[in-house]
Amino acid sequence: MATLVHELDVPVVDFVFADADQQRDQLADIAKESWIARSPFSYIVFHYEHCQAILRDKRWHNAAALVTEIRGIDDDRVMSRRESILSSEGDVHTRLRRLVAPSFTPRAADRLRPFMREVINDLLDPVIPSGRCELIADFCDPYPIPIICELLGAPKEDWRLFSVWAEDVLRIFNGTAADEVDRIVKAQTELEDYTRGLIAQRRSKPADDLITSLIAAEEAGDKLNEDELVMMVQAVIVGGTDTTRNQLGCSIALFAEHPDQWALLAERPDLAPRAVEETMRYFGAVRSTARFASVDIEYNGVLFPKGTLIIPALAIANRDPASFADPDRFDITREPSGQPHMTFGSGIHYCLGAALSRAEQQEALVTLAQRMPKFAIDGDVTWKPSTVAIFGPEKMPLTFDPS
Numbered sequence: 001m002a003t004l005v006h007e008l009d010v011p012v013v014d015f016v017f018a019d020a021d022q023q024r025d026q027l028a029d030i031a032k033e034s035w036i037a038r039s040p041f042s043y044i045v046f047h048y049e050h051c052q053a054i055l056r057d058k059r060w061h062n063a064a065a066l067v068t069e070i071r072g073i074d075d076d077r078v079m080s081r082r083e084s085i086l087s088s089e090g091d092v093h094t095r096l097r098r099l100v101a102p103s104f105t106p107r108a109a110d111r112l113r114p115f116m117r118e119v120i121n122d123l124l125d126p127v128i129p130s131g132r133c134e135l136i137a138d139f140c141d142p143y144p145i146p147i148i149c150e151l152l153g154a155p156k157e158d159w160r161l162f163s164v165w166a167e168d169v170l171r172i173f174n175g176t177a178a179d180e181v182d183r184i185v186k187a188q189t190e191l192e193d194y195t196r197g198l199i200a201q202r203r204s205k206p207a208d209d210l211i212t213s214l215i216a217a218e219e220a221g222d223k224l225n226e227d228e229l230v231m232m233v234q235a236v237i238v239g240g241t242d243t244t245r246n247q248l249g250c251s252i253a254l255f256a257e258h259p260d261q262w263a264l265l266a267e268r269p270d271l272a273p274r275a276v277e278e279t280m281r282y283f284g285a286v287r288s289t290a291r292f293a294s295v296d297i298e299y300n301g302v303l304f305p306k307g308t309l310i311i312p313a314l315a316i317a318n319r320d321p322a323s324f325a326d327p328d329r330f331d332i333t334r335e336p337s338g339q340p341h342m343t344f345g346s347g348i349h350y351c352l353g354a355a356l357s358r359a360e361q362q363e364a365l366v367t368l369a370q371r372m373p374k375f376a377i378d379g380d381v382t383w384k385p386s387t388v389a390i391f392g393p394e395k396m397p398l399t400f401d402p403s
């Protein structure tokens with residue numbers, strides 16, 4: 001007989017630390033004694049096995065659909081009530097994924113690698129001779145945007161608009177969203193108008209880009225309608241910028257503590273794929289996600305009533321000793337264990353842009369390691385508040401030996 005989750009005697013997590021390391025350590029300690037904990041609005045699971053099982057179980061639905069409710073926002077101007085690929089489930093999600101997946105293969109991402117290298121070198125050329133930079137403003141923030149523009153076929157000069165929209169639209173997932181509704185609505189409205197304009201242009205003049213391939217995407221006579229196209233283009237702009245730029249910031253901060261690994265990467269660029277997997281495992285920019293029970297669910301001897309909110313703590317699962325040998329060791333030569341890190345999620349909502357992001361990160365890390373072979377943090381690194389959904393450094397001043 002399953003125990004009702006609300007009756008379990010489990011640890012309570014009701015803290016928010018400014019410091020992400022402190023927060024992870026505290027949660028990792030709790031994970032040693034319990035597979036589940038209670039927080040003010042939800043439950044949290046920590047172990048790889050349970051995070052994966054919940055993310056793969058289709059009865060748990062993506063809480064992106066509930067984000068306005070969770071954040072206490074009842075302003076009708078906020079557009080998150082409309083279904084997105086992230087918030088859709090069942091047949092609706094399967095159909096969307098089937099139509100768009102062919103545009104997001106590793107091969108499609110590889111085609112952009114020469115362009116990625118060009119963007120990386122264009123960003124680094126002006127700063128390298130001085131031997132110092134502010135990595136976030138000079139590199140991480142601008143880097144993913146021209147790539148998303150190129151992928152979509154949007155004009156390069158629009159990258160600043162994309163950058164602001166992506167960050168502001170994603171504020172809906174932050175703990176402070178209720179105070180930022182005007183900013184979120186403004187970004188959503190501008191992005192919506194822009195996307196509709198871009199799609200109209202491609203309908204009249206097809207090109208070799210993602211929008212054209214999404215317009216053409218067809219399976220057994222089925223196609224994306226106009227609203228679905230708008231939603232998908234927005235998912236790429238919003239999902240594809242703030243994530244990659246913050247992940248790179250986290251990864252470089254990690255390498256700053258491991259100069260031997262940085263030197264190894266510069267010497268052995270063939271390690272780039274493993275370096276990306278290991279940095280994302282050890283220090284992922286997305287540290288958790290959320291699901292709610294769409295029906296009563298029995299799992300691991302516990303009954304979760306319909307509506308129960310649960311947080312799979314991806315960052316803790318990524319250091320689960322049952323899944324990763326010596327999990328607190330950062331090692332870019334680590335052999336793949338058959339259990340991939342969870343920073344791209346798991347199950348049906350597994351990151352659609354994973355191949356693109358992997359390629360972007362691999363190209364960036366290798367070129368940075370080769371052009372800034374010895375670097376050190378030179379001043380204070382400031383971090384986003386630990387309440388943000390996508391975590392990373394805000395400022396990271398560096399000095400390095402120019403090469």
Ligand code: HEM
Pocket residue numbers: 062085086087097235236237239240241243244247285286289290342343344345346348349350351352353354356357
């Ligand atoms: C380091 C970079 C990235 C990280 C850490 C990341 C992380 C994630 C995670 C954790 C999810 C699943 C969320 C959940 O299950 O609740 C997800 C889904 C998604 N990501 Fe990414 N992502 C990254 C880059 C990208 C890029 C470059 C794109 C676009 C080209 C993208 C587009 C998407 C989309 C569209 C989904 C929804 C997929 C679905 O619901 O089927 N992401 N991402």
